[in-house]
Amino acid sequence: MNDTLTSYLGGQWVAGDGGGNAVADAVTGDHLHLVSSGGLDLPGAVTFARDVGGPALRSLTFPERAALVKAAAAALSERKQELYDLSAKAGATLSDAKVDVDGGFGTAMVYAGLGKRGLPDGTVVVEDDPIQLGKEGLFFGQHILTSRQGLALQINAFNFPVWGMLEKLAPALLAGVPSIVKPATPTAYIAQHAVRIMVEAEVLPEGALQIVCGSIPGLFDLLDGQDSVGFTGSAETAAKLRSDPAVTQRSVRFNAEADSLNSSILGPDAGPGTPEFDLFVDALITEMTVKAGQKCTAIRRAFVPTEHLEEVADAVSTKLSEVVVGAPGAEGVTMGALVGLDQRDDVRAKVAELAAGTTTVFGDPQTVEVVGADAERGAFISPVLLRSDDPAVAAVHAVEAFGPVSTLMPYESAAQVVELVARGQGSLAASVVSYDDDFTRHVVQNIASHHGRVLALDRDSAPESTGHGTPMPQLVHGGPGRAGGGQEEAGLHAVFDHLQRTAVQGSKARLLSVTGSGQAR
């Protein structure tokens, strides 16, 4: 029996020829299937994207493409329960699954709206008004954005198989660029099922979306300067892919979004008894436990004024002791499993690396009480809160345990905490939790250069805050340095990143003819 997960390539569901990697249920440890792309026609998929998917998408106007995105999102929404059920096998509780699944189609919905309202009724974006380049008004320049005539290769992380695909797919569709998705092996079956739902709904033109479950040997050799790669995952893999001649020699656009050591900073004003103190503690618990801490935006470094450190440690410990680890759906469970036993080994190893400079406030990575499952067969782990009284210890700013693990650190001044945050070498997100205007302004302005997103959290915005760890389609997702140096989402920026900016020069009449009915944005 061939139990290899199928791929969707060239308009067909096809299975790799055996071998490959075995994927197990994160909760029970039972074998699920193999993942292998052996024998699949990847060059054919590239040709299909370029010759069939690209022309089909480019023949549509922006509003027509927005309608496709909306229809794809609606199809996923309709069958979301199937995706929740699959997510549970990957260790995700229902609320974890919603972050991924509802987050995914919700993001696509937002993009459909942005595309409908914010892009012209045509295929060319005109970026600016004609810029006069001569004294007599005979010669002008103007920028247009047009679809690149290649494909978008997505290489995604395991933690958000649906959202991670949709947040890249929606902007590519709007831009008229076909996508090939390469999901991470441990959760490829969830991404694959989301593709199946969209394929069965027959909402996208053939060739606009293909998925390869398994490795992609030789695929980079086929890419050129009209293509792009959107990568989410580890910094190590990002570095390897970014060294490929496709990127270095042929200028394939490469966007990386990598895990980073994100910070949360409690303001000196926010002592015990203030709403901000509680918000800080609650956010830390949330970021440690949602998706069992397997989020690239999760808080890894929690900076607390020295005078509040004990109280914070106590409050967080108390709340962590109330976390119920176990099988998604089992009675009272509030935190699920890691994605697999390899991942648990990795988290344990990273906690061991962190142990040198830290003490343990809560939890033991080797032991956990589990509800509704076997603690050893499933990839369960306890939340672990560490503490480093010397915030200059190098490991806490460099080693990331990609699970329910955070480190508390004290700081003495706003200037010091700015410097400590920068030791992370660039992060996706930071929170400043304070009701003090001067402190917040100073810290935000001075850590902005190292971040893609900074949340200023306080009692006023908390009731509607989307939280530290949640990228929003309207806002930048990405960060400098260790976070990959890339940018995703950010509203229409993500669409424009798939388009080529071209300056057109000529007489005003000629420019008007070239830009057609496109209006300056």
Place this chain on the structure above:
Amino acid sequence: MNDTLTSYLGGQWVAGDGGGNAVADAVTGDHLHLVSSGGLDLPGAVTFARDVGGPALRSLTFPERAALVKAAAAALSERKQELYDLSAKAGATLSDAKVDVDGGFGTAMVYAGLGKRGLPDGTVVVEDDPIQLGKEGLFFGQHILTSRQGLALQINAFNFPVWGMLEKLAPALLAGVPSIVKPATPTAYIAQHAVRIMVEAEVLPEGALQIVCGSIPGLFDLLDGQDSVGFTGSAETAAKLRSDPAVTQRSVRFNAEADSLNSSILGPDAGPGTPEFDLFVDALITEMTVKAGQKCTAIRRAFVPTEHLEEVADAVSTKLSEVVVGAPGAEGVTMGALVGLDQRDDVRAKVAELAAGTTTVFGDPQTVEVVGADAERGAFISPVLLRSDDPAVAAVHAVEAFGPVSTLMPYESAAQVVELVARGQGSLAASVVSYDDDFTRHVVQNIASHHGRVLALDRDSAPESTGHGTPMPQLVHGGPGRAGGGQEEAGLHAVFDHLQRTAVQGSKARLLSVTGSGQAR
């Protein structure tokens, strides 16, 4: 005697310790000096930029930085004759030198104006209005742009030592980012003198501008995610630098602008006797002879409707026969020398590679009549016009002779010429020379994806057209694929490329506090 060209590092003029590369006068072949960075304190220069130059620039508001840029441009303008004189040693006629020198300070002047008018009176750019993220209006997001806290390393090409430096320096200064300039060895003395003029004028804060004449061993090892590299030069060197761990592992921003096989396309309507026919011929002559064809934007591929090919070949040949090659400033000279004998060897070798698929319409790369200099001691070469009656010959779309060399090719239809242009794998610039609206629109829209800039040239705009080969500070300079995949200039985009985009989230009042007086653009 140490005749090593000095560098300006750490606020001092310092000479490398001998050895290095000898640079000769392009016209006479006489030895000028050595270029060597041996023994120079490059780590000290990096620290000086980060610890002295960066903070000094960042403490200034955008209008204050714009005033610096203006003052630097004025200082260069004041002493431009010195730069013209040095440029002549590199083979540049006075009009060639003006393209570089006046083009350089002119670009800086434009940036000073853009900075003064287009950036806020502060240090933070607020990109958009607050975006409401909750139903009750308690929670918003907004994007700010802040100075990255690193340095900008410029690695420049030999052909535009002044413009190439200034078009990168001006946006960096506006962004509050200090620069280290590494000029190309053959013309480092011209860039170095331009730096000397700015240093002597005492217009920039210490550390804002340093120059290393010579190689930069180990410098990339010191760069991190707050730094950027702006490279102009060959695709080979771009690929090598882009493979460095600084870029692949630490996400140093890397922008490449590489030579490309730019096209000019004559419209079917533009037969002999039309103004566009003459414009096409004149533009080709200009692009072949200005800077002796050593321009990354020069026309390498000239596409002509089959029925006009003979007449174009005749007209271009006639004009090329009027070109007078010789020492800059000598009687009647209209085209100078290549930058050096190595460059001439390279051009000859590339013409030999092109010979396989082409016939020669005009010129012999081995022989040239020269006025006011010795044809062999100086780096002189004849303009060479080639012709490929089969436009599918691979070499003409892949091999660039970086000198006064172009190839004429016939085409049969608009669809065919679009396809042929794309064979260049991405270019900086193209011209469409036609008075036919439909032809121009079709071609421009369909080649835009492969270009950073497209000039629609006709009788109406010609009197004020800045020409095929001239990047404008207001417009994108760069191109996809072979052209490096980067973007320079484009008005304030080049400034923003030095800033970090950060989404800030919070209550409306908190956002207003963080963004201060910054106004949404």
